[in-house]
Amino acid sequence: MNLKEFIIDENSVNCRLDVYLSQVFEGKSRSYIQKLIENENVIVNDKNKKSNYKLKIYDKITVNIPELEELVVQPENIPLDILYEDSDLIVINKPQGIVVHPAPGNYTGTLVNALLYHCKDLSGINGVIRPGIVHRIDKDTSGILVIAKNDNSHRKLAEQLKDHSMTREYIALTEGVIKEESGAVDKPLARHPRERIKMAIVSGGKRAVTHYEVIERFERNTLVKCILETGRTHQIRVHMGYLGHPLVGDPVYGYKKQKFRLNGQMLHAKKLGFIHPSTEKYLEFESELPEYFVEVLTKLRK
Incomplete structure (x- = not known):
């Protein structure tokens, strides 16, 4: 990474963040700069900002330019x-x-x-x-x-x-018993401020909305359908953890002690629907739960 820092003076006040950086970095396209901002390689006063952020006097901008x-x-x-x-x-x-x-x-x-x-x-x-x-x-x-x-x-x-017109439905197995039949989580997501491999609910992050419905309850777990209104990184995993019901098998957001031998979180993208780009007809696809998922549910039902 090449780290560069800039302090905003009165000549650049009210300039858009992406416009300012595309002027500073000659030869870099505005779309390239916007991608840097989107991927959180640009920090303003130690916070992530959007491309359309209007600069203020003495703003400190830190830019990480990934090595090619x-x-x-x-x-x-x-x-x-x-x-x-x-x-x-x-x-x-x-x-x-x-x-x-x-x-x-x-x-x-x-x-x-x-x-x-x-x-x-x-x-x-x-x-x-x-x-x-x-x-x-x-x-x-x-x-x-x-x-x-x-x-x-x-x-x-x-x-x-x-x-948000694409249909995306997931099946997840959570820790604990969810009492409500259905609900929604509307909490913004961004990179965790300290643990960069994780996402977290952060004020000023990107809006993220997950709808959920209970399919089946077990003694200590719940099978749920999650419908994505937005599609942020780790969205379902973070949102269900926020509710106090992290996904079974999740090595990042879940419980440290797991009762099943799993290779990762119990989360399956079961349904996908969209308008075909050429025929303009709606297509919808479903896939069966994978074998490892079915095996865990069978054990829980016993």
């Missing part, structure tokens, strides 16, 4: 569970334990490596390491994802994510 790496992501013959495919998109049922796209230090064995082997064309909007990736789910979350094969499909699917 020459990225080569190789196709790999990894089996894919394909629910649907056409010339515009592909719908995948991702197993638990698979990372969606490569990241520094982890360029193999991901869903993207498998997609590059299977598909000749993927959209290029998200660059080399995330071709076709419209949305993500965590490594240890299983379930449905849609991948775009061209830029037009990517843009139209991304618009549906942005305006």
Whole structure:
């Protein structure tokens, strides 16, 4: 990382944060700067701000410029569970334990490596390491994802994510017994101020809304359906933890002592629905709970 700091003088007061930085960093596009801000590489007075933040006198801006790496992501013959495919998109049922796209230090064995082997064309909007990736789910979350094969499909699917018109339903197993039949959590999320690998409910973070409904109660656990209104990183995991009911098996937000031998949180992206970018018809897909999930539920029912 290259760390740079700036103090705002009277000449830059009321300038947008992204506009100011695109002027300071000559040769960097405004979209690049906005991506830096979105990825929390820009801090104003020790806080995350949005691109449209209006600068004030003596604001202190700290910018981390990630070092460029020459990225080569190789196709790999990894089996894919394909629910649907056409010339515009592909719908995948991702197993638990698979990372969606490569990241520094982890360029193999991901869903993207498998997609590059299977598909000749993927959209290029998200660059080399995330071709076709419209949305993500965590490594240890299983379930449905849609991948775009061209830029037009990517843009139209991304618009549906942005305006919250895409249907996304998850099944989760929580610790403790939830008394309410249903409810919603509307709490903003951002990076944890001290533990950067974690997300947290932070004033001034991005708005995040999770709706939940109880499906089944057990002696010490609850099976719930979670419906995403927004799709922030670790949203369901943080929100259910906020309610006092973290997900069973969650190594980051859950209980330290676990009664089941699991490889991660009990969370499955069961349903995904969207308007097809070319036909404009609504498509909806569901996947069955994976075997490890069913086994735990069977034990609880006994």
